[in-house]
Amino acid sequence: MPTLIVSEKNKAAKRIAEALGPVTVINRSKYLKVYQVPSKNIYVVPLRGHILEYRNTDQFKSWINSNPREIITNPNSIDKIPNSYANPYIKALIDFAKKCDECVIATDADVEGCNIGLFDALPYVIKANRNIKVKQLWLSSLEKKEIVLKYRNLISPKWSWGETGEARAIIDAIIGFSSTREVTNTFRPILNEINNKFVSIGRVQTSLLYLIYLRDLEIEQFVPEQYWTITANLEHKSHIIKAVHTKNPFIKEKESKAKAIFQKIKNEKVALILNNTKESAIINPPTPLNTSKALVLLTRILRTSAKSVMNAMNSLYLNQIISYPRTDSDKYSPNFNHLPYLENFKPHMNYGSYTVKLFKENRLSPTTGKVYAGDHPPITPLVSLEQTSSKFENNLQKKVYDVLARHYLALFGKHATELRIKLRISIKDELFTSRLVSLTQSGFYEIAPFLKKTYQPIFEIEVKELPVKEILLDEKETQPPPHYTDTTLLKLMEREHLGTKSTRPTIIMILLDRKLTYNIAKNRFKITEWGKFLIQELIQVWLPFLKPDFTRFVENLLEDIKEKRKTKEDVIIIVKKIFLALFDKFRNEKNTITIKFDSVKDNLKTTMQQTSQKKFPQTTSKCPTCKNHPMKLITTSQKKRFLACSDRNCKTYLSVPKTGRITILKSTTCLKCGFNVFKILKRKVNKSNIYYICPKCWNDSFKEEGTIGFCSNCTDYQISKEQCVKRS
DNA sequence: GCAAGGTC
Structure with a gap:
């Protein structure tokens, strides 16, 4: 009799099936594939994370007529029910459970994974086949060797882990x-x-x-506190060296002390170098990226929201451009073969020469972090894409990929070297120090410059004295945390x-x-x-x-x-x-x-209104009524949108299409009426539709019969390369 | 209409 294996996601199902033998794919629905291994009589059914979720029972649906306190006290207040997309998955579980005499739960080896396998999926399996034997496949990675080994050593279900998630x-x-x-x-x-x-x-x-x-x-x-600093700008060749007084900062009580010192030395022209030490420091390349580290890095560099960065990584993953983006690993498995991935980057326009150098210097092992979570490697670029590649769906994906690819290549790079010069300086017996840090060997920074600190230019100081350009006494204030x-x-x-x-x-x-x-x-x-x-x-x-x-x-x-x-x-x-x-x-x-x-x-009402005032996009052409002010494309909180004259007194409104993403083409205007042309992008599952309207003509067309005022229906003009031109 | 946790 056959075996049913249940996995948490498509990717894992595929890998498990492939490890166990030649695979036949059964397409159950548009998104659900079941992987059959005929030689072993196995069906692997993937889930999509949780397929059940807790909701309030009917008795507690109403927010007005039920008592929120009873949600806590009444054990029947909530119930676990299938989520919006669960049906094809549940149906597959039931169908294959009936055919099989053994069920192997192979969801992720963590608390939520056990909960998904043992508490979301398994009840459907058992209901369909009461006699089915239940085992669990506990994988610490999705490598073939591991899957084969652990499949031979199935464990009994980790109920307590599943209960933890529940x-x-x-x-x-x-x-x-x-x-x-x-x-x-x-x-x-x-x-x-x-x-x-x-x-x-x-x-x-x-x-x-x-x-x-x-x-x-x-x-x-935060109450800012005054303080004073004394700094000296020293000249060395064409550079300015900044030195700070050793007693900095001078707090409020020491104001007079600071001022006295400044008075004493302010006209001094020579700084004596008492001590000049230099040391070289090695900066090691970064360690591989798990999800948390990647989010922190990407939000910092790209200055964008965690949510949009996560979405971008997820799309890159779904398009097979990067590896699985939800991982705790920041350490590669010793078996992970980096060669094919590195090989990919050799011809790359921006990363190529660096990559070729890695091969020449035989730098083919990455740095290593702390955690090898097993199931997925650290976030890794799977293919080499140029920035011009059409596989990127938007600009952010392009930037995210660039950072991830460069960071990955940096793992193999040579360390960088800093030169740290420390000067002890005396200006009329007042002690100053100066620290100069410069980069003497760029190493991995060459491919990942976004990891660099700020460095001073490289120079060495061999003299015993430096001319003083100026001495500054600055009054400052302590700053609140950001x-x-x-x-x-x-x-x-x-x-x-x-x-x-x-x-x-x-x-x-x-x-x-x-x-x-x-x-x-x-x-x-x-x-x-x-x-x-x-x-x-x-x-x-x-x-x-x-x-x-x-x-x-x-x-x-x-x-x-x-x-x-x-x-x-x-x-x-x-x-x-x-x-x-x-x-x-x-x-x-x-x-x-x-x-x-x-x-x-x-x-609250007024401050919240001020806070939520959005900047709406504006037309470059003027309102057709007052001919004086541009119009604004307003979107209300109820997602209704329309054009309104930016002069509130004018009260001119134009309709715009209800759906689709609107771009105001600012480089062209409608040759018929002079208003901006709008590009409307309607996204569909497989392909997108683009059409153009001039809002003025479009609104005018409502008053007439017959024609609809799309630019494509215009008798005199047409849109070509996003420009309104005469129809040929 | 609600949470937090998976994944597409």
Whole structure:
């Protein structure tokens, strides 16, 4: 009788099947492939991560007519049901379970993997075939050798690991659903004012918001302190060498001391070099990239959001340009053969000469990080693509690939060398130091210059004296800590155990979407007035839940389930009890919150309006009515869009197509009426459609009968190479 | 209408 193997994702299913023998692919639906190994009588059915999710039962569907408190107390408040795309997967599990007498769970070798295999998929398998034998395939990598070996040594299912994931899901659902509803109901008068539909509360997101609140508070309450520094600019050939007084910084109490020193030396023209040491330092190439490190690096270099970088990596992976982007490995398996990948880059326009040099110098082993998670290698470029390649779907993918490819090549590079010169200097008996760091050997920086620090030009100092160009006494102020960026938020979340490598970018985005945070200059995050009000109120009643300690507390309990020290049920009872107490505290004290609403409502409304004012794209052509002002392409929060004259008094509006991405072509205008031509891109699953309209002509066409005012229907002109030209 | 966790 055949064997059914269940994997977490398509990629793993394919690899497992291929390792066990020649494969026949069974296309079950457009996206679902089952891999058959006829020689071994095996069917490998992939899943797509979790196929079930917790939802409120019908009894608790209504937000108004059900009691949020009962979501915690009533064991039937939530239920695990198939998600939107689960059906083909479930059907495949049932069909193949009926044919097989053995089921091997081969989902990822971690807590969520065990939960997906043993608690999402297996119940369907067993329901379809009560006598099926259940085993688990515990893979520490997807290499053929490992798969073959472990398939011969199947283990009994790791139920406790699966239960750990189940407890995590139940705890998050119960806490999230009950508190989101209760807090939404409480804050409803405020939500109406600021056009929010609800306020979401969750173990991870609310804790993160609290940390952002704390940082902003620290910045707000920061009291700058005055201090003074004495610096000397010394001349050496064409360079300026900056030296700092050894007693820097002079705090407020030492102001007079600083000024006295400055008075004493300000006209001195010679600096004596007392000591001149130099040392060479080696800078090693970076270590391979796991997901967290890649996100931190890419958001820092590209100055873009974690979410968009993660999306770009995922698309590159789906298009087989990079390896799997969700990995904890920052160390390659000793068996990983880098040669074919490196070989790819030899002819590359930008990376080629560096790569050829790697081969010449026989530098073919990468640096190594700390974790070999097994299932996937560190993030690796699989193919060599030029920046002009049409395989990139957008500019960001291009940039992400460039950084990842260069970083990968840097792993094999030679170390860089720094020259560090330290000078001890005396200016009229006042001691100064100067540190000069220059790059003497660029090594791997050649391919990955984005990893470089700032360096001074290379020079050596052999003289005993240097002329003083100027001596400066500067009054300065201490600076507050910076606002968080995507990069620093990712680091913070990792440090505080908030979220996972895959969910962190989404959680950062959720806070933005829900108007709890917003971006100020340079991708920096600030809590909104609304977020601040919310957290300030919650601190009064829910501080234990806001602190990241709560997640660590839950984590420890989950670990107890995994290690069989506690049962899933016991842990859920413990967490429910603690959270119910917090919930009741909120209920008992919520009058102290609602009583404040009248006094803060108006202020919140206006500040939130200011914060959310978007910059809408503008036409270069003028409004057809007033002929004075450009028009704005407005998109409302309900996703309706239209053109409006930027002069509010003019009140001219033009319709635009409801769907498709609009680009205002600024290099051409409609030769018929002079208005901008709009390019509309409609994305479909397989191909995209592009068409053009002039909004003025398009709107005019509504008043006439017959024609639709697309540019393609224009009798006199047509769009050619994004220019409006006479029809030939 | 809600969480956080997988994956496309």
